[in-house]
Amino acid sequence: MAQAPVIPLPGTGLVLTAQRRVTALLTGDMHARPAAQAELQQLYALAWRILLGLRSHVNWGPDVVHTVLAECGTRPPELPETDIGQDAHSAALGTTLASIALRPGHRDHEALYAWAFGTDRSLKTKPNAKIGTLAKRWLPGGPELAGRALTRLDAEASLHARLRYSSAAPRPRWPSLRSEAIERRAAMTPAMLWPSWTMRLLPPARTERNQRADAFRRGCSTFLHEPESCADSRLSR
Numbered sequence: 001m002a003q004a005p006v007i008p009l010p011g012t013g014l015v016l017t018a019q020r021r022v023t024a025l026l027t028g029d030m031h032a033r034p035a036a037q038a039e040l041q042q043l044y045a046l047a048w049r050i051l052l053g054l055r056s057h058v059n060w061g062p063d064v065v066h067t068v069l070a071e072c073g074t075r076p077p078e079l080p081e082t083d084i085g086q087d088a089h090s091a092a093l094g095t096t097l098a099s100i101a102l103r104p105g106h107r108d109h110e111a112l113y114a115w116a117f118g119t120d121r122s123l124k125t126k127p128n129a130k131i132g133t134l135a136k137r138w139l140p141g142g143p144e145l146a147g148r149a150l151t152r153l154d155a156e157a158s159l160h161a162r163l164r165y166s167s168a169a170p171r172p173r174w175p176s177l178r179s180e181a182i183e184r185r186a187a188m189t190p191a192m193l194w195p196s197w198t199m200r201l202l203p204p205a206r207t208e209r210n211q212r213a214d215a216f217r218r219g220c221s222t223f224l225h226e227p228e229s230c231a232d233s234r235l236s237r
Helices: 014-027 030-060 063-071 088-102 109-124 132-135 141-155 159-165 180-189 195-201 211-221
Strands: none
Touching: 014 030, 014 063, 014 088, 030 088, 030 109, 030 141, 030 195, 063 088, 063 195, 109 141, 132 141, 132 159, 141 195, 159 211, 195 211
16 A cells, blocks of 8 residues: 555645544534534535536636645546545545535635536526425435525525525525414414505505505415425415
C-alpha cells in the first residue's frame, strides 16, 4: 500500500474539512445522535445527486465545484445512472460538495444547491411535473431537503399547491394531515368566511364576478382546508 498512487490533499482544503465534519458526526455525543443521523442522511441524498450532476453538467457548476475537483485531481467520476459512487474518489467529491450545499458559510452555498437541484430536475423529472412530484424526490434526504426544494419551486406553484405545502413560508412543510384532522378543521370553519375578514381581504373589484363577496367567502373557507392536507385526504367539494 505504501507504493499505491495517492493524491495529496491540502490540510486546510475543503475535502479534509468535510472529512472532519463527518468524523465529528460519527463520533459525537450519544445525545446528539438523532441530529447527526439526520445530517448524514442529508449528505448521502445530496451527494448522490451531485455526483450524477458532475457526470453531465460539470461545466455549469459554480466555482466551488471546480475547486473541489482540483483538490481531488480534476477528474469527474464516471458513474452509470444507478451507481451511488462507493469508491473513495466519488465519496470525497460528493460528500465535500454536499456538506457545502447543506451548511451556510461558503460563498457558493446557495449556488451549489441551486445547481444540484437544477441538474437533478433535468435528469430525473418530466418538464411539467407538479411541485409535489419534484420535491418528493428529495424527501428520502429528510424534510429539510424537501422543504428547500419546495422553496425553490414556489414561484411556479399554483395557489392550491402553495397553501398545501406552505412553500411561500420560511419553513415549508410536507403535507401530513389525514382525513380526521381535515374533518375537524372543516367542522370549525364556517361555510363562508367571516364577514369582517372578507372586508379586509376582498380584492378590488375589476369585473362583475369579483364583486360577488359570497363566492369569495366560500372560496376562502375552502382554502382553509388546504394547508398540510394530503392529496388523498382532501374533502370533496
